[in-house]
Amino acid sequence: MKLGIFFRSLVACSALSLLAYAVLPGASLGLLxxxxxASLGVSLLAPFIYTHVRGVQNGDRVVVVAGTTSSITGFVAKHATALEKGHIGKKIRVALDGGPEMEATVDSYSGILSPARVSLSQKDLKIL
Incomplete structure (x- = not known):
C-alpha cells in the first residue's frame, strides 16, 4: 500500500463529503x-486498487528472487529495474543493478515499504 495515495484519496474524499454536506438541504450531522x-473506507481501499490496476511499470524498482527459493533456505535476492509493464504472472524484462538484462515473472506488487517482487526462470539462475 502506498501511503501517499492513501492520504491524497482521504483528503479528496473528505473534501467531497464536506462539500456534499454543505450543498444538501437538511443534511444532519449523522449524514456527515x-x-x-465512507470517505475513510474508500481511502483505505484506494492504494490496494491502484496498485493492482497499475501493476509494475517501466522504470519501477523491483526485487529479483532466484526461482522458487524460500526465505528460510538459501534466499537469493537482488535489486533491479523493470524495463516493461506487467502484472502478476506475466513475464517482463528487468535490468539487474550492475548486471545483465533478463526475463522475470511478476510475483507480487509493491507494498508499503517493499518494491514489487519478480522471480527468474530456472535457466537464468546461473547468472546470479
Missing amino acids: AKMLA
Missing part, C-alpha cells in the same frame, strides 16, 4: 459522519 466514514 456517515459520509466521512
Whole structure:
C-alpha cells in the first residue's frame, strides 16, 4: 500500500463529503459522519486498487528472487529495474543493478515499504 495515495484519496474524499454536506438541504450531522466514514473506507481501499490496476511499470524498482527459493533456505535476492509493464504472472524484462538484462515473472506488487517482487526462470539462475 502506498501511503501517499492513501492520504491524497482521504483528503479528496473528505473534501467531497464536506462539500456534499454543505450543498444538501437538511443534511444532519449523522449524514456527515456517515459520509466521512465512507470517505475513510474508500481511502483505505484506494492504494490496494491502484496498485493492482497499475501493476509494475517501466522504470519501477523491483526485487529479483532466484526461482522458487524460500526465505528460510538459501534466499537469493537482488535489486533491479523493470524495463516493461506487467502484472502478476506475466513475464517482463528487468535490468539487474550492475548486471545483465533478463526475463522475470511478476510475483507480487509493491507494498508499503517493499518494491514489487519478480522471480527468474530456472535457466537464468546461473547468472546470479
